[in-house]
Amino acid sequence: MNKDSPLSSPWWSSKRLRLDDGSNNNLNSTVNSESQNNTRWSYSGNASFIEPEVLEDMGVGMLEDGVVNCESTKASGECVILPASLVNNKKSSMNEAGGFEYQEEVYTTSNLETVNAERIQQDSYDIDDLAVFGSVENESGYSSRVEADYYGDLKASFTKEKMNASADKSEQACLDQFCLFRRKRKPSVEGEDKFNKLSDEIILMILKWLPKKCLVxxxxxxxxWCQIARDEALWTRLDLGNKVLSEGTLGHILPRGVQILRLAQAEIADPILCEGSEVLNDLYISKLQYLDLSMTVISPTGLAAxxxxxxxxxxxxxxxxTVNRDCCKAISQNIExxxxxLTMCKxxxxxxxxxxxxxxxxxxxNMAWCCLDSECMTLLCKTLPASIIRLNxxxxxxxxxxxxxxxxxRRCSAIIELDLSDCALxxxxxxHNLLNFSRLEHLSLSRCYSIPQSAYIRLAHMPCxxxxxxxxxxxDSVLKSLQASCREVPxxxxxxxxSVARPTVGIRRTSIWGLRVRD
Known part of the structure; x- marks a missing residue:
């Protein structure tokens, strides 16, 4: 259609015309021999004078401009009509899987561009159904694809209804044959609590064999059971070494009467005693007698508390x-x-x-490696208790x-074990002063380089x-000669x-100072 037409174009003026694939109208029957040789004939003119109903009765379909490339068609205004023989030659055949493929080719006036339409695969019985509908003609003399689609939907719905009906019948038959048998339940008899017949002492002896986690x-x-499990006899010894204790944990442990507590290499968070704990009472006194806090991560304030x-x-x-003055004051209150x-204390x-x-x-x-200054060392040697028998x-x-x-x-002449290692002065x-320790049994002078080697022979002949x-x-040679001169002792x-004052010696980690910490 020409763009310069004076008449206003109706809604179908932008359409292009083609023959329907299943049509058998008179236009296709009157095509001359030239159209049989893959030639095309065209209709040029104003499409507004053609009624769309008439075109549909003739088997001519309406195509949108966006379906294929039709720039030349828009420019010339020509409508291309393909003969039925040319269309029939382009119909597809059955593929290898038994499906049906439909392929359509559309030719334009400017260039022969081929557009592959959507391929539809159907089963063999669908082909037969469409063939039956293809033989039925309507008023225009060709079969309607709308009717074929309607027939396909109708068949699918009928098949589903038939399958649902058969499933309902089979389910009903199964329900009719199903029987449920239930045994009669015997009336329940209330059992007796065997532990109620046992005394608290017997239950206490049983709980004594449980680990602390099960006891809690x-x-x-x-x-x-809660009252019996809190008995002090079950909490005499406790090992929390290498544990991480949250705030207030010790406030719950100490009131249970723990006497032997190992907290070596543990981490204790502040505050160690939370508000409301029984331990915060001014009159409360713990029953702890053996406490191991070696290598423990704890603040000086928490340690003092x-x-x-x-x-x-x-x-x-x-x-x-790390200690402070408050910690030392609290230690001095333990007169027993x-x-x-205090090794390596800061x-x-x-x-x-x-x-x-x-x-x-x-x-x-044991105050080894505490970095004591000269004043502290002088005060220590002059004020040590006379009861000291092991000193490091x-x-x-x-x-x-x-x-x-x-x-x-002069102050501690009864010392049995003395360690003065790494004292370079x-x-x-x-x-000569060491000879005054008449009861000395174990002496360590390792790495005291200012003492001559000949002096050790004199120390080796001490009586005890x-x-x-x-x-x-x-x-090694000097050590062998020294050992030979001393014979077997020392x-x-x-x-x-x-090992002076240390709680654990060697690889033993289940006891402190020879006392078990695990049940």
Whole structure:
């Protein structure tokens, strides 16, 4: 159609005309022999004079412009009509899978462009149904595809209804044949609680074999079990080493009457005692007697709060902990304290030494590598309790002198085990002072380089000496000659590390100071 037409184009003016694939109208029957040779004939003119109903009766379909490329058609206004013979030659055949493929080719006036329409695969019975509908003609003389689609939908709905009806019948038949038999239940008889016949002492003996985790869970059974599970006999010893304790955990543990507690290498969060805990009562006193806090991560404030509730401690280990004056004051309140391990403790000063020297029953003290200054060392050697029999003050490289050893021999002459390793300022005068320890059995002078090797022969002939450690001072040949001169006693270089006041020795981790911490 020409764009310059004076007449207003109706809605179908932008359409192109083609023959329907299934049509058998008169136009196709009157095509001459030229159309049989793949030629096309066209109709040029104004499409507005053609009624669309007439075109549909003639078998001519309306195509949208957007279906194929028809730029030349728009420009010339020509309508291309394909003969039926040409269309029939382009119909597809059955594929290998038995499906049906339909292919359509449309030719334009400017160039012969081929457009492959959508391929539809159908079963064989669908082809037969469409063939039947193709034989039925309507008023225009050709079969309607709308009727074919309607027939397909009708057949699909009929098939579904038939299948649903058969399924309902089979289900009803199964329900008619199904029978449910139930056994009669015997009337329930209320059982007796066997534990009610047992005394609290018998139940206590049974619960004694449970680990602490199961013991805590047993408190949730009933009020009676909760009361029995809290008995102090079940919580005498407790091992929480290498554990992470949240805030207020110790406030729940101490009231249960724990006497032996191991917290080595544990992490304790602040505050260790929460509000409302029984431990915060001013009159409360813990029953702890053996406490191991070696290598524990705890703040000085929390440590002071814990030690302030302890009055009956007998053995205490604070190895590698940070202390302050409040901690030392709390320790000094334990008048029955016998063993104290302060190895590598930090922030030790003169005030702390003065508080610790109030412990008159102290028998074993380990203050090695505490970085004590000269004033603290002098005060320590002059005020040590006379009850000390095992002492370790190793690591005082620049503060321990011969005069301090002399004061120590006068103050604590009953010492049995003494470790002065890594005290580089000690000389031969110290050897003369050590001869005053008449009961000395174990002496360690490792890496005391200022003492001559000949002086050790004199120390080896002490009457009560059993072990002499001189690591890092002599070669193997000199050690053999020294051992030969001393015969069998004392044994030289037997113990590499000191065990003074330490809770665990070697690989044992289930006991502290020889006492079990696990049931």
């Amino acid at each position: 869970r047993s408190m949730l059974v009933c009020k009676r 814990l030690l302030s509730k302890c009055k009956y401690l007998k053995k205490l280990s604070l190895e590698n902990c 304290l016998e063993v104290l391990n 922030n030790m000063n003169v005030g702390c030494i003065m508080d610790l020297m109030k412990l008159k029953n102290l028998t074993a003290l 003050i190793a690591g005082c490289r620049k503060t321990m002198t011969d005069d301090n050893v002399k004061d120590l021999s 000690l000389t031969i005068h110290t050897v 000496l059993l072990y002499l450690d001189v690591f890092g001072l002599m070669s 044994e030289i270089n037997k113990y590499l590390h000191s």
